[in-house]
Amino acid sequence: MRIDVVTIFPEYLEPLNVSLVGKARAAGRLDVRVHDLRGWAHDRHNTVDDTPYGGGPGMVMMTGPWGEALDDVLADGYETGAARPALVVPTPSGRPFTQALAVELAASPWLIFAPARYEGIDTRVTAEYATRLPVHEVSIGDYVLAGGEAAVLVITEAVARLLPGVLGNAQSHADDSFAPGPMADLLEGPVYTKPPQWRGRGIPDVLLSGHHGKIARWRRDEALRRTTAHRPDLIRRADPAAFDKKDREM
Ligand code: SAM
Numbered sequence: 001m002r003i004d005v006v007t008i009f010p011e012y013l014e015p016l017n018v019s020l021v022g023k024a025r026a027a028g029r030l031d032v033r034v035h036d037l038r039g040w041a042h043d044r045h046n047t048v049d050d051t052p053y054g055g056g057p058g059m060v061m062m063t064g065p066w067g068e069a070l071d072d073v074l075a076d077g078y079e080t081g082a083a084r085p086a087l088v089v090p091t092p093s094g095r096p097f098t099q100a101l102a103v104e105l106a107a108s109p110w111l112i113f114a115p116a117r118y119e120g121i122d123t124r125v126t127a128e129y130a131t132r133l134p135v136h137e138v139s140i141g142d143y144v145l146a147g148g149e150a151a152v153l154v155i156t157e158a159v160a161r162l163l164p165g166v167l168g169n170a171q172s173h174a175d176d177s178f179a180p181g182p183m184a185d186l187l188e189g190p191v192y193t194k195p196p197q198w199r200g201r202g203i204p205d206v207l208l209s210g211h212h213g214k215i216a217r218w219r220r221d222e223a224l225r226r227t228t229a230h231r232p233d234l235i236r237r238a239d240p241a242a243f244d245k246k247d248r249e250m
Helices: 010-017 019-026 063-079 099-106 123-129 149-160 212-230 232-237 245-249
Strands: 002-007 031-036 085-096 110-113 135-139
Touching (some): 002 010, 002 063, 010 031, 019 149, 085 099, 085 123, 085 149, 099 135, 099 149, 135 149, 212 245
Parallel strands (some): 002 031, 002 110, 085 110, 085 135
């Protein structure tokens, strides 16, 4: 997968060099390119924002630098053989970011991120690119950050771990909270590792039983219990057919 990020704070994206995403890059599974939007500014102050039409506080990022930057990134990608780009615009007014959306984005071979600052990007930019490529306006939660770079880090990490070969054990994300399949719409339950005793706290016997069927059932029960306690909304909107007789007795 190719990822381009256009930002006024390229250094904010440095965490993309470490851990899982950094390793995926080193292994050639992810090609990440970070671009400084100010490189497309035209005055000596490298201005990329202006006052909002209609008045009000704050500044709005201008169409000019964004349009030129996105055109150049697209041209560069096409020249190097990249195909099927999708534009991801982090914004609190976007579609909530979920595991399902991470799966959808992971199927795209090329993502271009446009994280904003100030009061956001002039709306005509997304309208313009929506005529040429899929545009995803995405919110990472019901709160307001100072800029979209943290959202880019969140989305990139969630997407990267779904790419083939990025996680050592492909089963890991199949078992995650929210993963499609038997645990769909459930949170993952508690996990334990060695030692078997710690400060007087043991681990559930079933986990030592070696009985795979019983362990799977215990994990599902715990997932149901935790989801009911922390996220009853997920239980309410789950497909009733996803629950078996034992689930309903929980
Ligand atoms: N005035 C805007 C509003 O109320 O929707 C908020 C602008 S915010 C200060 C600046 C930028 O941070 C946004 O344009 C977006 O790129 C990013 N941002 C802030 N909160 C976000 C969130 N919850 N999800 C995704 N991006 C966010």
